[in-house]
Amino acid sequence: MAEAALATPPRTWLARNRFLLVFALLASLMGTSVGVAKIVSSLYAIELGATAGQLGLIAGGQLVGTLAMSIPVGFLVEHYGPARLFVLGSALAGLTYALVPAVQSVGFLLGCITAVSFFMPLRFVSLNAVFFEQVRHLGEGKAGWYRGTHMSGMFLIGPAVAVGLVGALGYAGTWWVLAASFALTIALSPIVFGRYGTLPSSGTARPGPREMLRDLRLLWRDDALRQTCVADFWASAATLYQSTFIVAIALQTLRLDAAHASGYVTATGLAYILTLFFAGTAVRRAGLRAGYVAGFVLVVGAMLLQGGARTPAGLWPGVLLHGLGMGVLQTVTLVRVARAGARLGQGRVSGVNLLAMPIGALAGGTLGGLLGGVIGLQNMFYVFVPVFAAMAWWLGRRPVADT
Structure with missing residues (x-):
C-alpha cells in the first residue's frame, strides 16, 4: 500500500x-x-x-x-x-x-x-x-x-x-x-x-454563405472581439515591418554583415517567445486593460529606440523591447480570444482572429515598402508611434477590455 x-x-x-x-x-x-x-x-x-x-x-x-x-x-x-x-x-x-x-x-x-x-x-x-x-x-x-x-x-x-x-x-x-x-x-x-467539448452548433443547419455573413455581423458587433482584432492587426503590421526591414537597416545604415544583422531578428523572436511563456500570470493579475496599456507603451518605446539608434549597440534595447512588448500584447490577445470563444464559439472566433494577422502583416509589408522608400526605412518606426500610443489610450479607457 x-x-x-x-x-x-x-x-x-x-x-x-x-x-x-x-x-x-x-x-x-x-x-x-x-x-x-x-x-x-x-x-x-x-x-x-x-x-x-x-x-x-x-x-x-x-x-x-x-x-x-x-x-x-x-x-x-x-x-x-x-x-x-x-x-x-x-x-x-x-x-x-x-x-x-x-x-x-x-x-x-x-x-x-x-x-x-x-x-x-x-x-x-x-x-x-x-x-x-x-x-x-x-x-x-x-x-x-x-x-x-x-x-x-x-x-x-x-x-x-x-x-x-x-x-x-x-x-x-x-x-x-x-x-x-x-x-x-x-x-x-x-x-x-x-x-474538445460538445459542439455549440451541433444539430443546426449546415453553414452557408448567408449564415456566415449573418454570424460575422454578430461577431463584429462584439466589442471585445472587435478590439482584439484591431489590436492584432496593428501588432502584426509592426511585427512584419520590423522583422522584414530591421536586417536591411542593419546592413545599409549601420554597415553590419549579414550574420550580425540577422541576430536582431533572432533576438526579437527570443524576447517575444520568452514573454509568451512567462507573462501570462502577470497579465492575469494586472488585468487585461493594464496588459494592453503596458504592451502598447513598451512597443512605443521600442519604436522610438529603433528609429533613433545610430550604432549597432544602440539598436539592441529597442529590438529586445519590441519582442517584449509584442509578447505582452499577444498574451492579452490569446486570453481575450479564449473568453470571446466561450461566448461566441471557439471555431468562429479563432477563424476571425486568425484573419487579422495576415491582413496586418500584408499591410505592414506594403506600408513599409512604399513609405519606407520615401522617408527612409528607419524613420518608418516613428510612423508606428502615434498608432500604438492611440491604441494604448483607446483600449486603456474602455471598461469592456477585461471581459
Missing part, C-alpha cells in the same frame, strides 16, 4: 498535464514544419532559378489561402468539430508537399505552396479552437504557451532543421520528410482533440 501511494503522485501529475505536454509537442512540431517549409521553399526556388518577382509570388502564395479560408474554416469547426478538419488539412498538405519534387519547376512549386496555404487553416483554426477551450481549465496564465511553442518551432528550430535536412537529404528528401511530419501530427492529434 505504501509503495502504491508513493507511485500515485507521478501518475497523477502526468495525467493532469498529459494534454498540455502533448499539445506543446504538437504545436512545436507544427511550427517547425512551417519554419522548414518557409526556408526550403525559398532555397529550392533559388535552386530552380526563380527571379525576384517569382520569389515574391511564392512568399505571397503562402498567405493567399489563409486569407480566403480562415473564416469559413472557423464556421466549419463549429459544425463538424475540429478533429476531422485537422486530419483532412494535415493529409492534404502533407500529400502536396510530397508532390513538390515530382516536377522541377518554379511554377509547379508556386502552385503547390499556394495549394498548401488553403489547407493550413484547417489545421491552425482547429488547433486554436481546442486550446482556447482548454484555457479555462489550464488557467489563463498559460494562455501564451501555445503560441510560444509554435513560434519556437517556426523561428528557432525550423530554420536550423531545414538547412540540416537539405544538406543531408537534398531537396527531394527534405520535401518527403516534411510530408511525413504531417502524418506524425495526425498520429498525435487524437490525444489533443479528444478534449
